Amino acid sequence: MRPSELISTDPCTGDVIWTGATGGVAQAVAAARAAAPGWARTALADRIAIVRAFKAAVEAEADGFARLIARETGKPLWETRTEVASVAGKVEISITAQAERAGERAGEAAGVRQALRHKPHGVLAVLGPYNFPAHLPNGHIVPALLAGNTLVFKPSEQTPAVADFMGRLWAQAGLPAGVLNFVHGGGDVGRDLAGADIDGLLFTGSAHVGAALARQFADTPQRILALEMGGNNPLVAWDVSDIDAAAALVAQSAFLSAGQRCTNARRLIVRDGDERLLAAVLGLADRLIVGVPFDEPQPFMGPVIANAAADGLQRGWDALVGGGGKVLRPLNRPQPDRPFLSPAVIDVTGGTPSDDELFGPILQIIRVPDWDAAIAAANATRFGLAAGLIGGDTALFDDFWARSRAGIVNWNRPTNGASSAAPFGGVGHSGNHRPSAYYAADYCAFPVATLASDTPAGAITTGLMP
Structure with missing residues (x-):
């Protein structure tokens, strides 16, 4: 295998499923950066329409989608069908969470208007896992797009075919070029992406890798780092x-x-x-x-x-x-x-x-x-x-x-029974920010508080010399 080529195989048979080039981080980040202003200014209603079109594309291609996940991960078909359903279901959950947790609030007190609105961070990177190669990165991607961010997604090197399939569905949904970009490769590509000109990184994976990312981000506190790192x-x-x-x-x-x-x-x-x-x-x-x-x-x-x-x-x-x-x-x-x-x-x-x-x-x-x-x-x-x-x-x-x-x-329920309509995540070495579920809206945008009057209203009444 050439260093610049990634090969994905069926774990059950060893058959080749996908081949493609690795790297390209700088180009992908530049494309996301160029697309960021336009996507941030796109009306929320238009962003919602696109993610709903993505949901429709997922539902239309559900059987082929589930079969591809099964081939690339080895998971039973019954289980991958539930994963595809979760990908589609995440859309409405994220729209509701965006409205409830990152929507606009307005009021007035003592004649001063008060407002709370949210802005996207800009360019966010997503590092996805292999165990749920569609559902878990989708839990970052959909809320981040709704918030107005552009993205660079590096899937697990074990599941690049699933990521490419998702990319085709987003293109069918009408997502503008440059808003969601893909790079492939192993840990070296992930490190390059984490160190690139991004405004934050959304990660689901092992505690070992998550800790390495936290160290890499230690000198850049201005960048968001959302981690979901598993458990014992x-x-x-x-x-x-x-x-x-x-x-x-x-x-x-x-x-x-x-x-x-x-x-x-x-x-x-x-x-x-x-x-x-x-x-x-x-x-x-x-x-x-x-x-x-x-x-x-x-x-x-x-x-x-x-x-x-x-x-x-x-x-x-x-x-x-x-x-x-x-x-x-x-x-x-x-x-x-x-x-x-x-x-x-x-x-x-x-x-x-x-x-x-x-x-x-x-x-x-x-x-x-x-x-x-x-x-x-x-x-x-x-x-x-x-x-x-x-x-x-x-x-x-x-x-x-x-x-x-x-x-x-x-x-009296299994430990692996969790709802996408609730926060997901843990404490200690399990991570922060409750990634991928209902609270994803919290880390995909930052709040901006405003006090406003139509005319300047200010007076100094004490502490002045006569």
Whole structure:
């Protein structure tokens, strides 16, 4: 492969899906900068019309869109169809959020008019992830365009074909040239883009990369940096009555999307001695189908994104075993040259739990003697994205909500159940600004407060010499 060429392959087969050139950051940023004044002056109603035309294009191409995502990520077709629906659904949610959180406000007090309006930052960069290559960057792109920003989007190097497909849909919607620009490549291109003449960067990805971006932005406080960086999410099961339902919640929380959601549960915390739920989870994990996207019956999960990701997960698993973990269900890889992994469960009680985000189908079990120990174990992470409680009563959940440290706290629901119509994000190493969801309007524009009178109204009445 030439250094200037990027190749995307199907993780299930290795077949080439897309090839294209890398780099071009300077040209893309210059195009966005040139288009910025005109797009900022475009009436909000016209910007709304274009994003609604994009929604219509997504809906018209939904089947082909979903199939492409499935091919490039390996996710089951049923799941990629839900992703495409989320891309379309994000439009109206963003229009509402723009009006409610970044709209115009006016009033008058003591004869002085007061106004609150918002301005776009200018040129924003978007760095997208591979796990939801359409939905998550779309959660930045739509609000940023509505606010009047122009954009340069670098998708994950694992999913350039999905990004190009999105670009064609935006062109069909009538988005003017230069308003949304695309660059492709790996980390070097991302670093170049972060250091370019931009007014801010919107990121969804790993804590490692997010921390590097924060360091790169340290000397430019005038630039916005919105980060969503994942989590090491706890799920506490306590006084569970319906074991089968609870096991289903655990399996969905831990293994949905092959464990490649930032909100997947990584740690299941249970009362020591309660074996019923663990037995049910292991029995259900044995039945989960791992397969290719277009299989019938549809699989529960596909492969992880690439062989390199599977290799890294194997190293993480080996570290858990080496740290004293007891294997309850092994991490199997049926095809050494393909990244299919089985759901894996390991008891790390008394061992060395990982506080890295093991971005795959690995669930760590932690046994505790009492409720206070459960809360302490849940909070024993530098992350703070999602947390969940299964079982208990309202009083127990209220205590869990009050004492847990996370931006998403669910009860008797999977940890990876989050609404685009609500804020999304967490605390600690999970990020800032609540990127990609309802509060995206907050970081896509800055507020301008105004006091105004028709004529100058000023007088100095004290402190003057006669």
